[in-house]
Amino acid sequence: MNFDLTDEQNVLADLAQQIFDGLSTIERIVDVQAGDGFDRQLWNELAKAGLLGLCVPEEYGGLAMNAVELSLVLEKQGKTIAQVPLWASSVAAMTLAEYADTALQALVLPNVSDGTTILSVAIANIGANDAMNPSGVATDTDGGVRLVGSKPAVAYAQYAHFVLVSAKRADGSIVLALVDTDARGVTLNAVSGSDLQPQANMDFDVVVPTSHIVAGATSDGRDALRWMHERALVALCAIQLGVAQGSIALTAEHVRTRHQFGKPLSAQQAVAVRAADAYITTEAMRVTTLNAAWRLAEGFDARQDVLVAMYWATEGGHSVVLAGQHLHGGVGADISYPVHRFFLWGIQISTQLGGASQHLARLGKLIAAR
């Protein structure tokens, strides 16, 4: 048994931290938000360092790494709430590398590593939001599959060149298609998200050529969708882990240095204890995320592990950013102070692919149903 990171993984995490710390400062985030919301300078730096190709096979210029390494990098992104579509692009790239045929991989992946092609994933559905029961309708047609439907709040979709879209045929089988965002019949409407990052609602009535069907062209693409969904969930867990740490770091600094009644705030036990609770929860998030990522990387069944990690990321992550906001008192209410940004990210991730009760309901069904 060995829960430790390898040196290679530690170096990778250090590298990511150095890049995010260097560029994603609060001043720059404010500037980026005043622009189009996409930190392209950071994106280019990530490309130069090879991190956009983290999960791209080596023959397409990537590092051929896996869910554990992706989690380590995304954790650092969360710590600095950096405005780049790294999780969506990486999960899409992993899915293409696993399921797409060689021709489609060769067409898309080389430009993912160098940052010129941006990918996203459309997993959430309007309404009950069961990822495995997509609301988009797929119909087989000459030369491809016609997809009709809508996907809400697709991360950075307005800047993406391709979006991986899930849809369901009348017979219940699932299609996973790489949709060109410039294709006729695709409409993207930018919407504001609670974490202040760019996202867009996606409406589509589009024929996707067979060459761009990633899974389910001739059969049921259900396994591919589950594969992608599990990795997306763990990616969000990893970002949330970083967000929780960022919130706690600001909070510890605040309660250590702000004096009231002649002593630091943290000398009040009620304050110190609440901060300690947030810390405990963050450690629970860390071990469950790492475990789920490792099981995915090893190809083991991780259905329960992913849900456990997601439960901690949603319920636990929410409680951590709430404590951070609360312990800042009035200081946190001033949006020129950054802590509220961690709160907003925490809330967004807590609900993005289903809330805690949904994850618990699924886990309960897996472990206890009879």
Place this chain on the structure above:
Amino acid sequence: MGRSISFQRLLSDRLSETIQDRAQRTLLGSEVGKNMLMHIGDSPEEAAFRDHARTWLAQHAPLYSDDASQWHDDLGGHITACKKWQHVLYDNGWAGISWPKQFGGRGGTSLQASIFAEEQSKFDVATGSFAVSLGMVGPTLMAHGTPEQHAEFLQPMLRGDHVWCQLFSVPNAGSDLANIGTRAVLDGDTWIVNGQKVWTSFGQFSDYGILLTRTEPESPKHKGITYFILDMKSAGIEVRPLVQITGVAHFNEVFLSDVRIPVANVLGQVNNGWAVANTTLTSERAFIGGGGSSWTVEALIETAQKLGRTSDPRVRQKLAAAYARAQTLTYLGYRLRTASSLGLMPGPEMFVMKLAYARHWEKTMDTAMEILGADATLWGEHSIDSGQWQHHLLSQFAIRLGGGTNEIQQNIIGERGLGLPREPSVDRDLPWRELVKG
């Protein structure tokens, strides 16, 4: 090797030299012991050890099943069962798995010890009354004892000959553990001890105790403390059991009147007992947090299934939450053991474990009561599963309050995990003699 070449590309000249140096060393594989891959589960050697342990346990453990005596009121019977089983472990080379061979142990790793404990917990064998001796006193003796003390106490401890108790807490001091009033005065070659101790688990059945006393009242409270090994059969000791909420008299008050202890039984240095006590307390926290409980979430799921409660989505969600909490404990434990197996000091997970465990216990027993419904109001053999869930609900207080209360753990996390300033302490540097005492 393809990976290394790609990885090298990743290093651009923007990187700090420290990271580049580390990366170079990684690629050369020169950093000792750190190039193993992450593996959250048994390695082939560990799996082989687990198989070996499981096979042996399957042959022997069922013969020593203790049924439910541990959550009923027959504490004496429970201790007899513990002693029998520990003898069997000792005779077959399974006692003290991670203890060095020179002390009579198996000379294995802490990972092997926890693998064995995991497998053993699947059987109904009694182990509880050796928590103090094997979990706390053993590690303290090995770290601070003299060769004579090692020779006298460690082997019988492993064999399960003796039950040990902890005589640390004093009435009125509560969480302020260092505020010890039990006095010890040197008289020739013996110390004479007077005072009172409380919350002494298994005191009425113990052969030996570990005792903290005040030997230099002029020093600040953490300084003038001396740590003794006490023969519980010495004259002048009176043990009064305290019946607890569970109905069991697990704790005791211990009154010490002119009790004589030979100087050879001082553990560590005179007046340096607080440092010795910290070894014991660290072992205690790790032990309480390390699980070894007699219930699992799986057992509760089985009970819920037996009662036809798992079609209720609320029950399922609560079971799922319990399962999610249990996973964090498992993996925090793995991290702890990874650190110790690499010879590193464990990080924050050490402080977190005990607290997370206590909360898990509390919440899961609330869930159990909800699942049991009206049955939850029954007691002992009249209830489902011999009343174990009711017993566990009531025994949560031992977990929450023992080994430093939840709040004391949170203070430690604030200071050591988050780097918050130490709590202002007015009495730290004053002579103990001048402190206000309860």
